[in-house]
Amino acid sequence: MRDRAALVPIELVGTLRGAMFRGGDMISQFGLRALACGALVSLAAMSPAHAEGTYEIPAGAHFNQEKLGRITDFFKNEVATGKIAGANVLIQQHGKPVYHEVFGVQDVVSKAPITDKTIFRLSSLTKVITSVVAMQLIQDGKIKLDDPVSKYIPSFANVKVGEEKKAEDGTKTLELVPLARPITILDLMRHTSGITYGFYGDSLVRKAYRDASIYAGEFDLAEFAERIAKLPLHNQPGALWQYGHSTDILARIMEIVSGKTLFELEKEKLLDPLGMTDTGFFVTEPERLKRLAQPLPNDSNFRVGREYRTEVRQKWESASGGMVSTMADFSRFAQMLVNGGTFEGKTYLSPQTFELMASDHAGKDSGVERDYFYFPGDGFGMGLGFAVRTDPGNAKPPPPGDLGELKWDGASGCYLVVDRKQDMFFLVLQQTPSERQRVQRTLKQLVYEAMEK
Numbered sequence: 160m161r162d163r164a165a166l167v168p169i170e171l172v173g174t175l176r177g178a179m180f181r182g183g184d185m186i187s188q189f190g191l192r193a194l195a196c197g198a199l200v201s202l203a204a205m206s207p208a209h210a211e212g213t214y215e216i217p218a219g220a221h222f223n224q225e226k227l228g229r230i231t232d233f234f235k236n237e238v239a240t241g242k243i244a245g246a247n248v249l250i251q252q253h254g255k256p257v258y259h260e261v262f263g264v265q266d267v268v269s270k271a272p273i274t275d276k277t278i279f280r281l282s283s284l285t286k287v288i289t290s291v292v293a294m295q296l297i298q299d300g301k302i303k304l305d306d307p308v309s310k311y312i313p314s315f316a317n318v319k320v321g322e323e324k325k326a327e328d329g330t331k332t333l334e335l336v337p338l339a340r341p342i343t344i345l346d347l348m349r350h351t352s353g354i355t356y357g358f359y360g361d362s363l364v365r366k367a368y369r370d371a372s373i374y375a376g377e378f379d380l381a382e383f384a385e386r387i388a389k390l391p392l393h394n395q396p397g398a399l400w401q402y403g404h405s406t407d408i409l410a411r412i413m414e415i416v417s418g419k420t421l422f423e424l425e426k427e428k429l430l431d432p433l434g435m436t437d438t439g440f441f442v443t444e445p446e447r448l449k450r451l452a453q454p455l456p457n458d459s460n461f462r463v464g465r466e467y468r469t470e471v472r473q474k475w476e477s478a479s480g481g482m483v484s485t486m487a488d489f490s491r492f493a494q495m496l497v498n499g500g501t502f503e504g505k506t507y508l509s510p511q512t513f514e515l516m517a518s519d520h521a522g523k524d525s526g527v528e529r530d531y532f533y534f535p536g537d538g539f540g541m542g543l544g545f546a547v548r549t550d551p552g553n554a555k556p557p558p559p560g561d562l563g564e565l566k567w568d569g570a571s572g573c574y575l576v577v578d579r580k581q582d583m584f585f586l587v588l589q590q591t592p593s594e595r596q597r598v599q600r601t602l603k604q605l606v607y608e609a610m611e612k
Contacts, residue, residue: 251490280482346405352405354387380475380478381411399529519541558604
């Protein structure tokens with residue numbers, strides 16, 4: 160399960176007209192309206208930015224090397240006290256590392272040291288990779304944000320919403336009601352589809368997910384989408400931010416429009432061009448298995464309702480949580496995001512596409528409600544694949560950050576923060592489901608405390 164305070168806001172939207180590509184209607188009128196809405200939300204969020212007690216460092220800050228040493232002290236203590244097996248931590252600014260240290264071992268059994276080629280399970284950081292490739296397909300005109308999901312997967316035209324009814328004796332029943340409107344690609348990308356997970360919360364819809372054995376047997380994304388389509392939605396599309404398998408349904412649509420498997424598509428569009436040679440879904444080769452990081456033996460339950468064994472090749476390529484990567488690979492992906500969609504002279508996302516992705520699409524005027532399970536957390540909106548910071552001072556828990564910060568993490572402990580205002584990202588790769596939230600909050604605090612004007 161995700162920490163409630165994990166996401167990031169958007170940069171100010173520039174020329175909205177640029178979001179409509181000439182000759183290609185790449186981003187629909189609906190998408191353009193969403194971008195405009197995101198700009199208004201960002202402007203509103205910026206107004207209290209200089210209020211007492213808020214945090215926002217001016218652009219052009221640099222790192223104090225002595226203060227960065229506190230990060231080293233913290234992680235050395237985490238390993239020494241047996242809280243984590245190890246970690247790889249990188250802070251990169253202006254395209255160059257300003258801090259890069261490894262701690263502990265990749266596996267306490269083999270005691271193999273961590274390197275930049277150590278392979279880590281990304282868990283939900285997989286969603287960010289999937290979403291970037293989806294934005295490339297939007298950019299290419301293959302899909303549009305306001306496309307209904309049922310256009311590609313017809314069974315989603317018949318899904319129902321599960322509304323809980325409470326009797327006088329306190330018993331609850333689930334009433335299935337029709338969709339108020341179709342689920343769209345936008346809903347899948349900002350987690351407002353009503354599709355959920357069964358491993359957190361106690362609603363009757365989540366119980367239906369747990370009881371449905373959706374992970375049973377051998378299945379691919381096509382079969383998985385059909386299994387999800389048989390289940391009730393947790394809420395009406397667009398009504399509530401709801402974490403779940405939306406990204407897997409998005410991935411199935413990506414397969415349909417491309418005629419390729421998800422991994423084939425990602426290799427072609429992103430992984431191979433970026434040089435991410437160790438990033439994928441499975442680690443079965445003997446040489447790569449030796450580089451696979453493992454959590455501490457007493458910390459091996461990732462608590463996500465299933466066991467996704469990356470060491471066993473399966474048909475299902477989990478677009479929401481199944482990928483693995485290395486620091487050598489993922490740092491290239493992170494730098495591409497810092498650059499706004501470009502890396503080493505190649506454009507992956509145009510400025511307009513990146514701006515659309517990094518905008519808040521779940522803000523004040525979006526109609527999206529938030530409950531206790533709004534994992535981005537207070538002070539953050541939702542972009543198309545990751546959180547977007549919309550308030551520099553009111554994020555809870557309180558580690559600081561700049562407006563427009565982009566972030567996401569995963570149940571395995573991996574954590575990415577992109578701060579384009581400071582031309583910087585930081586990334587920790589670790590395998591520690593039980594300690595990750597505390598480690599992530601502490602790391603973020605130490606990173607920003609080491610920054611000076």
